[in-house]
Amino acid sequence: MSFLNPVPTDDEPELAAGPEPEFNLGEYVAMLRRHWKLAAVCCALGLAGSGIHYAITPKAYQATTIIQIERRNLTPLSTSQNPWLENYWNMEFYPTQYELLQSRGLAERVVKSLDLMEDPAFNPGAASREAGSGRANAPTAEDDDAVLGGIAGQIRGGLAVEPVRATQLVQLSFRAATPEFAARAANAFAEAYIDMGVEDRYATAGKASTFLSSQIEKLKQEIQDRESQLQAFSRRSDIVSLDPGANVTLKRLEALNGQYIDSKKLRIEREAQYHETLNGPRGSMADSLSTGVVSEQRSQILKLEREYENKLKTYKPDFPDMVALKAEIEKARQHLNEVVGEQVDKAQNNALAAYQTALRQEQALESDLSALKREAIDQNSAAFEYTNLKVEVQTRRDLMDELLRKQSETEVAVRLQDTRQSNIRIIDKALVPGGPFQPSLRKDVSYGVLLGLLFGIGCAVLIEFLDRTVKTPEEIERKLGLPMLAVIQDLSESGKAYGYSAYGYGYGEEPAEQPRARPRRTAGGGWLDKKKKAAAAAPLNQIELVPHERPRTLISESYRSLRTALLLSSARELKAIAVTSAVAGEGKTATASNLAVVLAQLGRQVLLVDCDLRKPRLHQVFRVSNRSGLVNQLTATADPESVFLPTEVPNLWLTPSGPIPPNPSELLSSDRMRDWLKAMRARFDYVVIDTPPALAVTDATIIGLLADGVVLTLRSGKVTREEARLCRDRLRQSSIKILGAVLNRYRSPQTGLGKRYRSYESYGAEESEPKTAGKAGSAA
Numbered sequence: 001m002s003f004l005n006p007v008p009t010d011d012e013p014e015l016a017a018g019p020e021p022e023f024n025l026g027e028y029v030a031m032l033r034r035h036w037k038l039a040a041v042c043c044a045l046g047l048a049g050s051g052i053h054y055a056i057t058p059k060a061y062q063a064t065t066i067i068q069i070e071r072r073n074l075t076p077l078s079t080s081q082n083p084w085l086e087n088y089w090n091m092e093f094y095p096t097q098y099e100l101l102q103s104r105g106l107a108e109r110v111v112k113s114l115d116l117m118e119d120p121a122f123n124p125g126a127a128s129r130e131a132g133s134g135r136a137n138a139p140t141a142e143d144d145d146a147v148l149g150g151i152a153g154q155i156r157g158g159l160a161v162e163p164v165r166a167t168q169l170v171q172l173s174f175r176a177a178t179p180e181f182a183a184r185a186a187n188a189f190a191e192a193y194i195d196m197g198v199e200d201r202y203a204t205a206g207k208a209s210t211f212l213s214s215q216i217e218k219l220k221q222e223i224q225d226r227e228s229q230l231q232a233f234s235r236r237s238d239i240v241s242l243d244p245g246a247n248v249t250l251k252r253l254e255a256l257n258g259q260y261i262d263s264k265k266l267r268i269e270r271e272a273q274y275h276e277t278l279n280g281p282r283g284s285m286a287d288s289l290s291t292g293v294v295s296e297q298r299s300q301i302l303k304l305e306r307e308y309e310n311k312l313k314t315y316k317p318d319f320p321d322m323v324a325l326k327a328e329i330e331k332a333r334q335h336l337n338e339v340v341g342e343q344v345d346k347a348q349n350n351a352l353a354a355y356q357t358a359l360r361q362e363q364a365l366e367s368d369l370s371a372l373k374r375e376a377i378d379q380n381s382a383a384f385e386y387t388n389l390k391v392e393v394q395t396r397r398d399l400m401d402e403l404l405r406k407q408s409e410t411e412v413a414v415r416l417q418d419t420r421q422s423n424i425r426i427i428d429k430a431l432v433p434g435g436p437f438q439p440s441l442r443k444d445v446s447y448g449v450l451l452g453l454l455f456g457i458g459c460a461v462l463i464e465f466l467d468r469t470v471k472t473p474e475e476i477e478r479k480l481g482l483p484m485l486a487v488i489q490d491l492s493e494s495g496k497a498y499g500y501s502a503y504g505y506g507y508g509e510e511p512a513e514q515p516r517a518r519p520r521r522t523a524g525g526g527w528l529d530k531k532k533k534a535a536a537a538a539p540l541n542q543i544e545l546v547p548h549e550r551p552r553t554l555i556s557e558s559y560r561s562l563r564t565a566l567l568l569s570s571a572r573e574l575k576a577i578a579v580t581s582a583v584a585g586e587g588k589t590a591t592a593s594n595l596a597v598v599l600a601q602l603g604r605q606v607l608l609v610d611c612d613l614r615k616p617r618l619h620q621v622f623r624v625s626n627r628s629g630l631v632n633q634l635t636a637t638a639d640p641e642s643v644f645l646p647t648e649v650p651n652l653w654l655t656p657s658g659p660i661p662p663n664p665s666e667l668l669s670s671d672r673m674r675d676w677l678k679a680m681r682a683r684f685d686y687v688v689i690d691t692p693p694a695l696a697v698t699d700a701t702i703i704g705l706l707a708d709g710v711v712l713t714l715r716s717g718k719v720t721r722e723e724a725r726l727c728r729d730r731l732r733q734s735s736i737k738i739l740g741a742v743l744n745r746y747r748s749p750q751t752g753l754g755k756r757y758r759s760y761e762s763y764g765a766e767e768s769e770p771k772t773a774g775k776a777g778s779a780a
Helices: 025-032 037-056 093-101 104-114 124-129 141-156 180-236 247-281 280-289 293-312 320-418 441-467 473-480 527-539 554-567 588-601 619-623 630-634 663-666 671-683 699-706 721-734 754-763 773-779
Strands: 061-069 159-163 169-176 422-430 484-489 577-581 605-612 652-655 686-690 709-715 738-747
Touching: 025 037, 025 441, 037 441, 037 527, 061 180, 093 159, 093 169, 093 180, 104 141, 104 588, 124 247, 159 280, 169 180, 169 247, 169 577, 180 247, 180 320, 180 422, 293 320, 422 527, 441 754, 473 484, 473 721, 554 588, 554 738, 577 588, 577 699, 577 721, 588 605, 588 619, 588 652, 588 686, 588 709, 588 738, 605 619, 605 671, 619 652, 630 671, 671 686, 709 721, 721 773
Parallel strands: 484 738, 577 686, 577 709, 605 652, 605 686, 709 738
Antiparallel strands: 061 169, 061 422, 159 169
16 A cells, blocks of 8 residues: 555545635635734834835925927928928937937036036036136136036936827926926926027028028129120110020020029029038938938937936946946947938038039030020121120029028028027926925835735745645645544633643643542432532633533534534444544544533443553543553453443543553553453443544554544644644555544634634523533433
8 A cells, every 4th residue: 555645445535636726815814814913013114114215315306397399390491392390200200309308418508508517516626627727727628528518417317308198298307406406407408408409400591591692792793794794785886675586596595595594593502502511410411311310329329328327326437337338338429420421421422413413514504505605696796795695684683583582581590590489389387396206205105014014915925835734624625635524613712721732742741730629429420510500600721521511602512513523424333433633732632522522412322431541631631530441451450340430421431541551552452452342332332532643653543443433633733734644644554444634723714714603603602501411412
């Protein structure tokens, strides 16, 4: 027979090992009730920690400015039909604006606008720099740039950009140590962002206006020269007007002159575009040509810089990860400069090529025009020259009108810069906050209590996981596969002692004697009613004989449930029932004595035998003499009738163990023990046998083979699952029938089974005047 997988004996109840039960909230609530003090201590520690964190955390104030960013393009030289609208499908527009808001360049503008370089709070060396400005070691421009960049990086750490979902609004929040500076900085970031957009947008317009002005002045001078020549030729040749309709050469000259005018206009436009590429902002030009590559690269650089700033709060600059991240930022910047340079060079080259092409076309047309002029001069030199001068004057006038119109547009755009016309506007300016943003006492307390509670729950779960003892009936049925016969509640739940709580064989504790007056017998063999009434009126101080002294209590009903479960547990008649446990102190003696009492209350003759020949205790429970008992019967040193002692419980007889022998196992396994127990089966209706713990000695195994079945008593919260499983396997290995298990000293929670116990307690409350033993037995 396998020790790990023992086979149950015939007619032995066995529960099938099924799947784990479903989630039961009551079990976890009961677990928390058992460890509520630990959870309370953890919550108190979390609360104390939150208070300390609130006390030592510096106060920070936050001010918020709300701005609106519209998709508008105010560039005056735009070639689109509607220059005021940005391409709506430009998905990189808003991410680029968010990154610009967090750029170092914008932060440097804020530093300059707030004059933070002269503020000792941000630049401690400001006073010394002013004092040494006239000395030889005065700070250089590079030193000023370094200080400016450091302060800009410092205030960038307090800025937070949060777009409002599904709107054009953006929240600019700034955190500072003082509420006034938080509001000033938030508003300064918004103003600097608007100024930067206005300056960048109109820088190109100003340069284009300067170029157009120079071209207009040049055309004016040319027109004056041509008009002077026309007037001088008209006076010299005496020509007032000339009709070119009859002259083919003049018609060709007029057509070629029109082409020449168009090519010259094209050349001027291409030249203007070429100058725009030379003088325009390189970053914006590269971004427009690279279809978002430059914006994406800038976003990556800003992301790396923000990551560097965040890590700088934790690590030093010479930390390997920080050095590597710094190198990666420099590499990305170098790559960005290369991309920008490539795109700008490409744009300049393309503009130059277009300009040169237009110039060559103009020169070619001019050459053709000169040749045609010579031909016309040959035909009609005077008329041709007159017409030519007149056409040149008109052409230059048309060209000057076009340039004047464009110059007017650019001048209007330049004047808009003074009015700060922009696609960005401030919706709500930041106000001075009335209180600190952090630390928040409510948040600290909430997080502290929550973390403490979670930690306490975690510790409670860990303790429950490490606790291998058997505590509930469900564990016995699920882990051991044994049927539950009864659950005996713990008396200490009501604040009373349990009686003999230990068992002593060298593997337990010596039970403490509790004084109790020995009842006196009457002449007829009964017991005095006064003693019974006194015992019934006294509070419960031990578990033994409770069904007799307090028959209306919850524990008494539990033992009657045990009696019913035993009588129905087997198809065969049960005559001899052994009671054992896995280890000492589990209440097997109380179970045996109370089982015998409830069986006797049925009106049957019951014999209670103390087969614990190593540490007997039944004679102490019933307060009888132990000088003669089972040992005397097995050694034939006493009269057979003298080992049957009447008890105060009607129909219940006791056979004590007698003197402690040197060889208990040999006496219990003898033929005399088998014959004597066979005789007791015939004489009494039921024989209840109290045995030692099964794991301590082999006596319980020997008695189990002689009895009809064994009741396994397990104390809740004391015996481990491994001990209970080992005891079960040891009994099954010996082909002993295990009738079921009794869970002793069970502390019922206020959920599930505990609620049913409480409801029964109120229903079956003990009466003020207990009934007589005979009535109680008949009622049971």
